[in-house]
Amino acid sequence: MFLRVCVRMVQLIALSALAAPSLLAAALAGRRSRNRLAAGVARLLERFGGAFIKAGQLLATRADLVGVPLAEALGRLHDEVRPMTEAQARATVAASFAEAPAFIAAAVSAPPVASGSIACVYQARMGERDLAVKVRRPGIAAAFAADIAIVTSMARALSRLPWLRRVPMAEIAEQLGASLMGQLDFAKELRHLGRLRDDLADVAGVVVPSAVEELSAGGVITMEFVDGLDRRTAGELTDGARQACVVRLVGAVYRLLFVTGFIHVDLHQGNVYFRRDGSVVVLDAGFMFQLGETARERFTQFFSGMIRGDGEFCANILLSTVRRMEPDADLESFRKEAAALVERSAGAVAGDFELAAFAVELFDLQRRNRLFAEPEFVFPLLSLLSLEGAVRRWYPSMDFQIEAAPYVMHGLLLADPAVT
Structure with missing residues (x-):
């Protein structure tokens, strides 16, 4: 592994050096070259490959933070990454089945309908059924492991800095890394896809494709083909239709967060589509995370306090999630500052509330008052950050907190009395 990491570092440095002159020139050219600079950054991340494409996909969900030109340029990393060759796809299919179904072998001879960081998706037809065949890229596991x-290693080094000493940088990186590596396990993703479909079955207007287990193996997942997936559709809908889609998506995410604790961490535009019939399609169950029951209940309780604007209650919930504290930790100062932050943020509509800034300030409050944060909560925050990007773009007047109320109530009713 050490040699592989060294080789990967050299590769990243070399690619950065090659791209630096054009990126610097575009940056110095000012506003008139913003699109060229954005396209250059997207190309560089695509050349980096591996986990860096995942980072670009997350950034693409936040046009409000990175700007529209960069978000749009990064958007193609969701499903328009340079595809694997036909020979590579055929090799993965051949290695996955003792005898590959003929229709799958034929499907990968055509260009894919979508191409992401980990796999390419091909449209196939078996009799009267239209199917989607997801084929894992060869060698992707080695690239992800090195990244x-x-x-x-960088997170461990940063955690030694005085102002980051109480932020669980290494633990967060390790948990994220384990979850990212879990995306490469297609047998696990197959199980997750079934569970995601079950968990969202009661959310009206939300579609999760069903897997075809008997046609899935190794680095191949076969599922029903869902038609009408186009990232441009969201921008072409009427305001009312688009807002209805946002409400459905928010409901789906809140059910996962507060009721089942089974979190979809990868809610970028290549995995969430609005369709013209008003339905919302949620794809790809690779990057999922199961919150522990105590963590789910604490997170739900905190959100219930946000909805009520009860800062003191939220501060106490946060204190109950602290992993550890230093002997001179200032609990009263934390309670007072955290309560004030919650009360300032309560009741804000999506366009006026910035989750990223809110989360950063919470982490900073814990750090300054010598408390060590719980790293598990980074997963619901990542899910909400992606969701917030869509809401701020398409329905900024939505009351993000009030929409959560029925799901929070449901989640609270499930709580273990021993925990609450």
């Missing part, structure tokens, strides 16, 4: 090792 995660690099990021984890």
Whole structure:
């Protein structure tokens, strides 16, 4: 692994050096070259490959933070990454089945309908059924493992800095790394897809494709083909239709967060589509995370306090989630500052509330008052950050907190009395 990481570091440095002159020139050219700079950054992340494409996909969900030109340029990393060759796809299919179904072998001879960081998706037809065949890229596991090792090492180094000493940088990097590596396990993703479909079955207007287990193996997942998936559709809908889609998506995410604790961490535009019939399609169950029951209940309780604007209650919930504290931790100062932050933020509509800034300030409050944060909560925050990007773009007047109320109530009713 050490040699692989060294080789990967050299590769990243070399690619950065090659791209630096054009990126610098575009940056110095000012506003008139913003699109060229954005396209250059997207190309560089695509050339990096591996986990860096995942980072670009997350950034693409936040046009409000990175700007529209960069978000749009990064948007193609969701499903328009350079595809694997036909020979590579055929090799993965051949290695996955003792005898590959003929229709799958034929499907991968055509260009894919979508191409992401981990796999390409091909449209296939078996009799009267239209199917989607997801084929894992060869060698992707080695690239991801090296990238995660690099990021984890950087996180450990950063955690030694005085102002980051109480932020669980290494633990967050390790948990994220384990979850990212879990995306490469297609047998696990197959199980997750079934569970995601079950968990969202009661959310009206939300579609999760069903897997075809008997046609899935190794690095191949076969599922029903869902038609009408186009990232441009969201921008072409009427305001009312688009807002209805946002409400459905928010409901789906809140059910996962507060009721089942089974979190979809990868809610970028390549995995969530609005369709012209008003339905919302949620794809790809690779990057999922199961919150522990105590963590789910604490997170739900905190959100219930946000809805009520009860800062003191939220501060106490946060204190109950602290992993550890230093002997001179200032609990009263934390309670007072956290309560004030919650009360300032309560009741804000999506366009006026910035989750990223809110989360950063919470982490900073814990750090300054010598408390060590719980790293598990980074997963619901990542899910909400992606969701918030869509809401702020398409329905900024939505009351993000009030929409959560029925799901929070449901989640609270499930709580273990021993925990609450």
